[in-house]
Amino acid sequence: MATNEMQAQALNETEGGKTSFAISMLFPLFRATLWGLTGYFAAAWITAALLGSVIVNPLPATVGYIVGLVGWLMGSGLWEGWIRRAFGGAEAPSYTGVERYFRFGPDSKSTAVRYVVFNVVAFFFAGLAAMAIRVELLTPDSTSWWMSEIHYNMTFGIHGLMMLLAVAASVIVGGVGYYLVPLMLGVRNVVFPKLLGLSWWLLPPAAFAVFMSPTIGGFQTGWWGYPPLAQNSGSGIVFYVLGAATLLTASVLGAINIAGTMVYMRAKGMSLGRVPIFVWGLFAAATILIVEAPATFTGALMDLSDMILGSHFYTGPLGHPLAYMDQFWFLFHPEVYVFALPAFAIWLEILPAAAKRPLFARNWAIAGLVGVSMLGAMLGVHHYFTAVSPARMPIFMTFTETVSIPTGFIYLSAIGTLWGGRLKINAAVLLVLMAMMNFLIGGLTGIFNADVPADLQLHNTYWVVAHFHYTILGAVIFTWIAALYWWFPKVTGRKINEFWGKFHAWWFFVFFNCTFFPMFIAGIDGMNRRVAIYLPYLHEINLFISISAFLLGAGFLIPLANLVYSWRRGEKAEPNPWGSRGLEWQMKSPTPYIPFPEGTEPEVVGPNDNYAAGSKEPFVWISAPSK
């Protein structure tokens, strides 16, 4: 069914199906798993038999992965929900009740909820990997009772790749963004709902493969996959490349939806000047993915080709590993803005409602978001100043430093919004404030890495590890949890427990800083990154870091329990608990299957951040003739 058809479809009850959960609804999940695993093993085994090799070798693993992925997707409901029609078959009905959470479908809200679940699971396992890293680093020696250097290398590679592509890339864009984009823009769904539905189903097999990569030999390159090490340190690199490419594909499918929905599907009266700031942030992030992903995709596939097909793009006597770096960082530098820009935009979305002030210097903030996304395309080389010729240093140093100007606009806007307001600090707002403080450190320490002379010493030391954890864990993950708390009533109709929310915020803030601040010092003191063994003079500081890290890690059980408990038992929330003027809060919570009934449309008649006493509502509901 086409999107507008679906939007116009008159459902007698916009709530959707009312059947309660039954175990049989899990059928697509089971079938997907079965088809996926069968496909994987069958294809890998047949390939291996044909080549006279074994299934853990790179080529059989590649073929297995591709067939397994297709099997999983078909099993998830893609076959009857979409593909079958292309072969002349009938399309399965759109599921509107609780079963839509467990199968492929076009509903953006259930897709977003599934994103949250996926991100939580991925964060949990990648977090366990972080704990394993810190156990190894409790002592300077090789800690062989715990894991070998080979396993250590695999562990930080998996930790890094999963935290970036299975967590940071989609926590805010996916779980929060895909839910809110249609509601904030005043439409009923995204522009390509099936592509969005598909995007989620790409994630689990990709993440599973990366976590399982040690079973076929693992990969030791860290999350960079630099050749020629990639080709000679384990077949697991195949799962690294394919997993990363699949996760990126999911991101791109989402990006197309965000950009398309914002450009083509806004509510009546919603000029670009009135598009909510969060959607602007997502849009800025989406353009990065759309523009910059191809170069990096190609690089990853060429890296894989060197591994499985015997090509020599980057390897062998004529290979050019530096070319891989160029391609890799072309997207993966700006990728950090794909994580960060939506987080910035969340701050600016939450603060006006919390401080009861309009968003200060809104146009500068938008210029900041879009400016970062444009400048970000030109910076990748700052990740390998130590590898390039001097001629490339000044320009990439200058561009990188320049990106702090648009980034600063976010702070300009946030401070201007707080100033003279009346800020209600609930758990979400507290986390936002903490994220701003952490990102400040992450951003300011980035200037050191942008400055070539300083970077020649700091590059690839723990300084860098500290720097990017400040930006991603300290800002993006803090903001993610803030966003989950803030929009929790929208999705579940209930509130989270404020006490435990704030308690964990402080726990998180304290142990986050205890864990990562000393890493700056370790880096200055000459500790390089990606080492299972370090010199004894660095022992004390690492001991302190590890113990803090365990407390930090254990603390995440608190928000997990809080979210799960509040989902079932939390205090019932009023329709607009924070007194926000955002359009999403003008609709029913929890959001019905069709967010607002046929025949009505929102019309934007004013700015959505006008909190002045007695100001009028920014939206009116008008009746729209059915199409």
Add this chain to the structure above:
Amino acid sequence: MNAAKENLWKAFRGLVLVWIVGLAIGETLIAWGVNNWPLVGSVQARITADATTYLMWQAVALYVLVGGAIVYSAIRFRASSASDAVIPENQKRTWAPFVVTWLVLAIGINLANTIYPGMVGLEQLWAIQMDTKNPLVIDVTAQQWKWTFSYPKQGVTDVSQLVVPEGRTIDFVLRTKDVMHDFWVPAWGVKKDVIPNEVRHLFVTPTALGSTATNPMIRVQCSMICGNGHPLMRAPVKVVTAAKFKTWVASNSF
């Protein structure tokens, strides 16, 4: 709903006080940190460490100014309770003096940083390289997972310990036999990737006498992930006087 009126200028005076106290504390801490800086053992390390410490003074100042403003306004302008329904009187959407000041400072600091420590540091590093007429050439070969050093003009080949004279600029010629590595002596303050099929140069002028045994910052350490043996891909270093270097060469060359 009644609107709350605030004296924003009075509030700003409070912020200025926070800034002054914050700057005093922050910069004192940095002064202490810079005093405890690890060994700066080469001319190049002086340049890169100066860049780093300069940026630290600046980062702390910016952290206090921006972070102080966030924390101060969050506390100063907080609501009295969760059910507080008072609307603040200040509903300004923008205020030009603030925006313009911010813009001017952001652009100004950026330009300044690109010039110093950025370009100035680079020019200094390049100048050493250009002005060195007769560097000590040392061939460095990286392979999984060891370093070997040769001194072509001195006739010393394939030693696994790096012995260098103090005060003379060295041209390290970096090659790898297999994957990427990175040549780094933490005390010397600079590093360079060693890339397959390419030859790279790193110029270093050691200034501090010592050895890995006396200060672990004086060690060769691979700084680019290169497989299992990466953490142990180190080599001992000795920085000796020119005279001692001569005797070392004499007893190690053919």
